[in-house]
Amino acid sequence: MAKVENWLTRREFLKKSAVFGAGLLVCSVQVGHARQCKRGRGRDRALPIHSDNPAIQLHQNRCRNCGDCQKFCSNTMGVFGRNVPSGEEACIYCGQCTLLCPRAISEQYHYSAVAKAIADPGKIVIASTAPAIRVALGEMYKLAPGTNVEGKIVASLKKLGVNYVLDTTFSADLTVMEEAAELLLRLENNDAKNPLPMFTSCCPAWVRFVKLFYPNLLPNFSTAKSPMLMQGTLTKTYFAQKIGIDPAKIVNIALMPCTAKKAEILLPKTRDVDFVLTSRELAYLLNDSKINFLQMQDAPYDSLMGTGSGSGMIFGNSGGVMEAALRTAYKLLNDKNPPDNFFNLSPIRGFDSVRQASVDLGKRTLNVAVVHGVNNARPLLESIQNGTQKLDFVEVMACSGGCIGGGGQPVSKMNAKKLKQLRQQALYQRDASQAIRLSCDNPEIQTIYNEFLGKPLSKKAKELLHVSSH
Numbered sequence: 122m123a124k125v126e127n128w129l130t131r132r133e134f135l136k137k138s139a140v141f142g143a144g145l146l147v148c149s150v151q152v153g154h155a156r157q158c159k160r161g162r163g164r165d166r167a168l169p170i171h172s173d174n175p176a177i178q179l180h181q182n183r184c185r186n187c188g189d190c191q192k193f194c195s196n197t198m199g200v201f202g203r204n205v206p207s208g209e210e211a212c213i214y215c216g217q218c219t220l221l222c223p224r225a226i227s228e229q230y231h232y233s234a235v236a237k238a239i240a241d242p243g244k245i246v247i248a249s250t251a252p253a254i255r256v257a258l259g260e261m262y263k264l265a266p267g268t269n270v271e272g273k274i275v276a277s278l279k280k281l282g283v284n285y286v287l288d289t290t291f292s293a294d295l296t297v298m299e300e301a302a303e304l305l306l307r308l309e310n311n312d313a314k315n316p317l318p319m320f321t322s323c324c325p326a327w328v329r330f331v332k333l334f335y336p337n338l339l340p341n342f343s344t345a346k347s348p349m350l351m352q353g354t355l356t357k358t359y360f361a362q363k364i365g366i367d368p369a370k371i372v373n374i375a376l377m378p379c380t381a382k383k384a385e386i387l388l389p390k391t392r393d394v395d396f397v398l399t400s401r402e403l404a405y406l407l408n409d410s411k412i413n414f415l416q417m418q419d420a421p422y423d424s425l426m427g428t429g430s431g432s433g434m435i436f437g438n439s440g441g442v443m444e445a446a447l448r449t450a451y452k453l454l455n456d457k458n459p460p461d462n463f464f465n466l467s468p469i470r471g472f473d474s475v476r477q478a479s480v481d482l483g484k485r486t487l488n489v490a491v492v493h494g495v496n497n498a499r500p501l502l503e504s505i506q507n508g509t510q511k512l513d514f515v516e517v518m519a520c521s522g523g524c525i526g527g528g529g530q531p532v533s534k535m536n537a538k539k540l541k542q543l544r545q546q547a548l549y550q551r552d553a554s555q556a557i558r559l560s561c562d563n564p565e566i567q568t569i570y571n572e573f574l575g576k577p578l579s580k581k582a583k584e585l586l587h588v589s590s591h
């Protein structure tokens with residue numbers, strides 16, 4: 122494995138990619154930003170990223186001390202410089218600073234370790250891909266934003282030596298099943314332990330934001346694990362049993378648009394995912410192995426946990442988790458498919474930082490809110506705290522646009538809003554073109570409940586797919 126974790130290697134990556142006719146968009150932005158930075162003494166204007174930060178790292182020798190990262194984290198993300206009562210590091214691990222200054226701040230790299238695991242004949246390597254990476258990874262190879270490269274990702278991973286390639290959209294569907302059931306239960310019996318509004322729990326940076334700044338609202342989180350963690354747990358239990366492999370030999374790799382997921386896998390009782398690779402790291406890994414991504418012929422996912430519905434696919438978009446959960450909640454509540462407008466819930470789609478709507482679930486109307494960009498959630502959280510807002514269900518994604526704008530995604534010169542719109546549209550189009558658009562109709566989801574989990578919120582489902590507290 123080549124020496125990696127440094128800026129020079131990334132530049133080498135660009136050169137090597139050019140050999141494949143696949144230059145990168147990242148470099149010009151990185152270099153451009155670096156040139157604009159003002160030189161200063163010391164690093165007092167850089168974000169004070171702790172050396173044991175599990176998600177991101179500051180490369181001191183490349184920092185020009187311009188202060189842009191501090192300003193961005195403080196003004197846009199609403200994190201740096203705020204009082205953290207617990208005394209923990211004021212970082213939510215979202216990695217948006219790695220997009221702002223990829224020259225001096227990067228993810229904590231896992232890809233060397235992944236290469237070692239793949240080379241180890243005693244290991245069974247299973248990789249699972251998040252919805253959002255398939256519409257962004259192509260940008261690392263000069264494809265247009267939104268180009269769906271999921272078949273090439275599967276083929277490349279197989280060529281690399283990964284034994285099974287699964288799709289985390291499967292577990293996004295499972296999250297919908299568990300979260301929708303939990304929401305309906307909370308609507309019936311909400312109390313101090315299970316308060317409303319229920320918060321979505323799939324974004325670890327959002328969970329950490331609440332933990333750092335609004336800890337009294339932690340009981341509002343759904344207890345459902347994130348799709349990545351559900352996928353990790355089930356590959357080492359259900360999948361291992363079905364395929365007949367020893368779970369102790371499994372190395373689980375999650376391919377994510379996200380740096381915060383690197384911290385999420387270290388949380389107590391959630392240790393089933395071994396490594397998280399960002400979209401960018403996947404390109405570095407493929408490049409180090411001289412895999413010509415653009416030449417790969419599309420390959421299908423492996424079965425059992427390799428199929429997602431349209432609902433699972435839109436998890437990558439801000440508003441997508443909410444829309445997916447409401448579709449299934451409607452079906453669970455009314456025992457019939459939701460009306461057409463649930464398949465394009467326009468009041469909660471789009472780019473307004475806060476979208477609120479009343480959604481008629483037949484037997485009940487829900488007041489819901491969707492927020493992207495975690496700092497935009499502060500007024501909402503304060504109104505929930507002081508009782509001036511009565512909401513039932515709240516989705517927050519820390520990154521602007523949701524996971525399609527995640528801190529592990531490729532850096533681009535394109536206008537940020539335009540870029541995210543293209544990635545979002547690609548996921549919505551994918552949903553619209555699917556024959557199965559409800560999580561509960563996914564045949565692999567039906568099989569896992571029939572053969573393994575029982576039903577949503579069963580004893581086994583709670584044991585494997587939920588955490589008692591965030």
Ligand code: SF4
Binds near residue numbers: 214327379382518523
């Ligand atoms: Fe990660 Fe998505 Fe949350 Fe961003 S919005 S921190 S990419 S989970």
